[in-house]
Amino acid sequence: MVLAADPLFDAGVDGRVLVVVLLKVGVAFALLLVAVMLMIWFERKLIGDMQNRIGPAVAGPWGILQTLADGIKLFFKEDLLPDQADRTVFRLAPYLSLVPAFLTFAIVPIGGNFTDGADGTVSLLGRRTLLQVADPPVGILLFLALSSIAVYGVMLAGWSSGSKYPLLGSVRATAQMISYEAALGLSIASVFLVSGTLSTSGIVAGQATWNWNVAATGVVPFLVFVVAGTAELNRPPFDLVEAEQELVGGFHTEYSSIRFALFYLAEFMNMITMSAIAVTLFLGGPNGPILIDGIAWMWPILWFFLKVLAFLFTFVWLRATLPRFRYDQLMDLGWKVLIPVSLGWFLLIAALNVARDRGWPVIVVVAVGMLALLAGSALLSGAIAKAGSAERPAVGSDDREGLHS
Amino acid sequence: MGYFGGFAVTFRKLFEDRVTTPYPKQKRHKPDRLHGRHVLGRYEDGMEKCIGCELCAAVCPANCIHVRGADNPVDHPVSPGERYGFVYEINYLRCIHCDLCVEACPTEAITETKLFEFSFTNRSDAIYTRDELLVDATTGQPQRLPWEDWRDGEDAMTAAWMRATSPSGDASYEGQVAWSGELGYGVREPERGQTGPVDRPARES
Numbered sequence: 383m384v385l386a387a388d389p390l391f392d393a394g395v396d397g398r399v400l401v402v403v404l405l406k407v408g409v410a411f412a413l414l415l416v417a418v419m420l421m422i423w424f425e426r427k428l429i430g431d432m433q434n435r436i437g438p439a440v441a442g443p444w445g446i447l448q449t450l451a452d453g454i455k456l457f458f459k460e461d462l463l464p465d466q467a468d469r470t471v472f473r474l475a476p477y478l479s480l481v482p483a484f485l486t487f488a489i490v491p492i493g494g495n496f497t498d499g500a501d502g503t504v505s506l507l508g509r510r511t512l513l514q515v516a517d518p519p520v521g522i523l524l525f526l527a528l529s530s531i532a533v534y535g536v537m538l539a540g541w542s543s544g545s546k547y548p549l550l551g552s553v554r555a556t557a558q559m560i561s562y563e564a565a566l567g568l569s570i571a572s573v574f575l576v577s578g579t580l581s582t583s584g585i586v587a588g589q590a591t592w593n594w595n596v597a598a599t600g601v602v603p604f605l606v607f608v609v610a611g612t613a614e615l616n617r618p619p620f621d622l623v624e625a626e627q628e629l630v631g632g633f634h635t636e637y638s639s640i641r642f643a644l645f646y647l648a649e650f651m652n653m654i655t656m657s658a659i660a661v662t663l664f665l666g667g668p669n670g671p672i673l674i675d676g677i678a679w680m681w682p683i684l685w686f687f688l689k690v691l692a693f694l695f696t697f698v699w700l701r702a703t704l705p706r707f708r709y710d711q712l713m714d715l716g717w718k719v720l721i722p723v724s725l726g727w728f729l730l731i732a733a734l735n736v737a738r739d740r741g742w743p744v745i746v747v748v749a750v751g752m753l754a755l756l757a758g759s760a761l762l763s764g765a766i767a768k769a770g771s772a773e774r775p776a777v778g779s780d781d782r783e784g785l786h787s
Numbered sequence: 788m789g790y791f792g793g794f795a796v797t798f799r800k801l802f803e804d805r806v807t808t809p810y811p812k813q814k815r816h817k818p819d820r821l822h823g824r825h826v827l828g829r830y831e832d833g834m835e836k837c838i839g840c841e842l843c844a845a846v847c848p849a850n851c852i853h854v855r856g857a858d859n860p861v862d863h864p865v866s867p868g869e870r871y872g873f874v875y876e877i878n879y880l881r882c883i884h885c886d887l888c889v890e891a892c893p894t895e896a897i898t899e900t901k902l903f904e905f906s907f908t909n910r911s912d913a914i915y916t917r918d919e920l921l922v923d924a925t926t927g928q929p930q931r932l933p934w935e936d937w938r939d940g941e942d943a944m945t946a947a948w949m950r951a952t953s954p955s956g957d958a959s960y961e962g963q964v965a966w967s968g969e970l971g972y973g974v975r976e977p978e979r980g981q982t983g984p985v986d987r988p989a990r991e992s
Contacts, residue, residue, distance in 0.1 A: 428801075431800065431801050431805075432797045432798075432800045432801060433800065434800055434803055434804070434805055434806045434807075435805060435806070435807050436805050436807040436809065439809060699794060699797060699798070702797045703793045703794050703796070703797045704793065
């Protein structure tokens with residue numbers, strides 16, 4: 383059974399349906415590009431404000447066209463291809479980064495009224511349709527799959543450059559993004575348990591009556607998602623991939639001209655998409671009160687963009703505030719904190735779900751669950767401490783042997 | 788403060804005053820003694836102050852000044868002295884604005900304005916000739932060349948300033964203004980702490 387599929391295709395595909403689909407794709411594409419343009423400007427302006435500076439102020443009113451000017455400049459720059467580069471892969475990598483960023487946005491519902499039994503559809507050219515480019519039944523899994531593909535873009539870019547700093551950057555990127563993908567996936571899994579569906583429109587519809595998943599899943603998965611998402615995006619304080627002080631420019635050191643612009647575009651596009659996914663999963667997507675009835679169709683879109691904007695502001699705020707993590711701190715946080723916490727919380731929510739289905743007393747289940755989690759975390763921290771203490775003398779004795787021989 | 792105190796700090800900054808000056812539109816105040824583009828001064832009767840002694844060229848550590856003196860024409864002299872600066876060139880690709888030429892000049896002919904915002908599109912423009920360095924013969928103002936970004940007040944404290952700030956030297960001149968006038972600026976009054984007929988600071992009397 384196909385759950386929550388777009389009603390657009392219920393009556394078969396004809397010319398008008400095709401036009402609607404093309405219209406949605408075009409609008410989403412343009413929307414994302416304009417959003418990226420504004421986001422780069424917004425970030426530069428805001429981080430300037432937070433550092434008592436002005437930020438871009440010359441191109442257009444308040445410097446709002448600065449990104450456009452930069453883009454045009456990059457477009458006309460010389461396109462360098464290093465001698466040592468693997469040419470095919472070097473050319474392919476930016477698109478591996480960019481295309482997933484575009485595709486992921488397709489599953490995000492950006493509008494539509496889901497309250498009072500409405501199914502979130504709007505009328506376009508006489509057809510009922512969801513305000514999202516695609517609504518596959520696997521929904522969020524597509525997001526996880528595409529974000530995994532995006533790792534290839536970064537990894538291959540660094541590897542194919544044939545240069546040491548990009549290689550180091552891409553090694554870091556691969557390790558970081560794969561590590562945090564696990565925590566990200568586990569925190570999303572908690573949402574699946576609460577919503578009972580993978581489809582994004584289904585998840586949004588499940589949060590229609592102010593029962594947003596951020597509360598329904600007990601805040602922890604949301605926090606894990608935000609932290610892991612920030613790391614997945616390689617945003618500060620997790621921007622080791624492009625650590626300028628250590629790696630020049632990281633994986634895109636050898637990139638110039640329009641190829642560099644594509645990476646830049648993909649980076650900011652991923653940021654917007656990640657915020658949109660977080661809003662969809664945890665903050666009710668376009669759900670929100672309709673304050674003025676006359677323009678009712680506009681309120682969900684407005685709420686959606688306001689929520690996304692709050693996330694984008696937070697990303698910039700993080701960048702302005704926090705210094706970069708050390709690499710071992712990054713790995714510690716990912717593997718020893720975020721993955722166990724999200725896994726434990728996932729199990730707890732699963733236990734509660736089973737308890738509800740079987741009619742077990744909730745208090746007992748919570749108590750037993752917490753006890754099991756405490757025991758688990760004690761075992762884990764014990765194991766980590768043991769591994770740490772086992773490591774240290776070994777290093778010390780090696781040194782002593784080295785001195786004697 | 789804890790882990791989250793830093794967020795309050797950055798958020799507070801959003802509402803504070805900006806420290807940036809939007810530079811080409813608005814400039815910050817320049818100090819009175821800033822070393823900028825040179826001018827060659829004139830006396831109040833329009834005579835050039837430069838006597839072509841080449842001391843500035845001799846003292847210049849960057850070797851950017853080229854001076855050749857020549858005898859004043861008898862019927863219409865250019866400067867009050869015996870000779871005048873026949874050729875006077877400063878190469879601004881070499882000049883380091885150290886002000887040593889200004890200190891060396893015996894007649895205070897060469898002084899520095901506060902203008903440093905000028906750029907050239909070719910090398911010959913970078914060599915300022917005598918005609919470009921001389922102040923205007925009627926107003927005494929520095930010439931404003933097309934590639935220079937002059938703003939109000941950037942020529943202030945340039946002409947007649949050096950003499951007014953230097954000691955008069957001889958004790959017998961105590962109480963007298965011992966410097967000459969400057970075209971367009973007249974005779975500058977003594978500064979605080981200097982002797983002179985006017986403007987003795989109240990605390991000394």
